[in-house]
Amino acid sequence: LSREKQKSAVSGVNAVADETAFAFAFKTTQISKVIGAFSEVVMAREKATGKMVAIKCIPKKALKGKETSIENEIAVLRKIKHENIVALEDIYESSNHLYLIMQLVSGGELFDRIVEKGFYTEMDASRLIRQVLDAVNYLHSMGIVHRDLKPENLLYFSPHDDSKIMISDFGLSKMEGTGGVMATACGTPGYVAPEVLAQKPYSKAVDCWSIGVIAYILLCGYPPFYDENDSKLFEQILKADYEFDAPYWDDISDSAKDFISCLMEKDPEKRFTCDQALEHPWIAGDTALCKNIHESVSRQMRKNFAKSKWRQAFNATAVIRHMRRLQLGTSFGSSIQSAKPAPGPQSRAPAKSQSVDCAPVSLKDCE
Numbered sequence: 001l002s003r004e005k006q007k008s009a010v011s012g013v014n015a016v017a018d019e020t021a022f023a024f025a026f027k028t029t030q031i032s033k034v035i036g037a038f039s040e041v042v043m044a045r046e047k048a049t050g051k052m053v054a055i056k057c058i059p060k061k062a063l064k065g066k067e068t069s070i071e072n073e074i075a076v077l078r079k080i081k082h083e084n085i086v087a088l089e090d091i092y093e094s095s096n097h098l099y100l101i102m103q104l105v106s107g108g109e110l111f112d113r114i115v116e117k118g119f120y121t122e123m124d125a126s127r128l129i130r131q132v133l134d135a136v137n138y139l140h141s142m143g144i145v146h147r148d149l150k151p152e153n154l155l156y157f158s159p160h161d162d163s164k165i166m167i168s169d170f171g172l173s174k175m176e177g178t179g180g181v182m183a184t185a186c187g188t189p190g191y192v193a194p195e196v197l198a199q200k201p202y203s204k205a206v207d208c209w210s211i212g213v214i215a216y217i218l219l220c221g222y223p224p225f226y227d228e229n230d231s232k233l234f235e236q237i238l239k240a241d242y243e244f245d246a247p248y249w250d251d252i253s254d255s256a257k258d259f260i261s262c263l264m265e266k267d268p269e270k271r272f273t274c275d276q277a278l279e280h281p282w283i284a285g286d287t288a289l290c291k292n293i294h295e296s297v298s299r300q301m302r303k304n305f306a307k308s309k310w311r312q313a314f315n316a317t318a319v320i321r322h323m324r325r326l327q328l329g330t331s332f333g334s335s336i337q338s339a340k341p342a343p344g345p346q347s348r349a350p351a352k353s354q355s356v357d358c359a360p361v362s363l364k365d366c367e
Helices: 003-009 019-025 067-079 110-116 122-141 205-220 230-238 254-263 274-278 294-304 316-325
Strands: 026-035 039-046 052-059 088-093 097-103 154-156 165-167
Touching: 067 088, 067 097, 110 154, 110 294, 122 165, 122 205, 122 254, 122 274, 205 254, 205 274, 205 294, 254 274
Parallel strands: none
Antiparallel strands: 026 039, 039 052, 052 097, 088 097, 154 165
């Protein structure tokens, strides 16, 4: 990072002369996950304490032109502390790398755990969503909008059956009041709110929409929006055109459907806030059913969110072109890099999607 960027982004870091000095403090045990195109996360043990941590390793040469993004992520992570949010514990900087020492979460991804269960109910989904709502409500109270809530960013803290859920990946998060009205087209296509795709100024309500999409998937195993043609996909989202298809929703309570409808409301002014969602009977009351829906939901999740599909990513080009044209009348062709699915809800899901920050086509909110 430049000298000025170091001061603003990583002030108070533990500077180390080289990677050898850093290795003296941490013993890397295995690479656990690759993040994006310019960083990776490794699992490591702090030699002095024996504590296991996750380290996000970012080569400085890959940061050129992306300094603002990492500065923003660090600023947000330093500000927050919540039991359901992965914590930033320390930062190290060498001549070649920036290292973010993160709280280690080892319980795996949300959908994987659900598929592995033998018993799964609406009540389980309600408890999961309550934790997400609590954490996002906390973020919103701090003036922070996550902007990229999706199942891949929800991880279990530990392998235990009663493990809490954790929100991760704040690379696209934004603190309100730090760069004007939010208008940057960013996020993941299947989970972004209509106002984001329409490139209108937006607010915290975009996170509430994403939570609604996640809740929808948790109850049926497939996403509310999908089309092989990206233009038609965007049309569906812009119109909030989704259904509770039979027979997949026949055994789901009306209360659950009402909860989702309140979050997946096209008009952000009418959409439920986190506070309102936390007071909904499906979350705060006893309307979530205890009937086992594991067989149906896990079957759909295996079909729609298989790891083999997750290895593929959305082609961000279609989203960028959409933002530039700001119209849906032109077909961009199929830019979703996935196998052609058979018709029907059971094959609606795209491949594991990649977060897209289309800042080059935004106006004021490019931080």
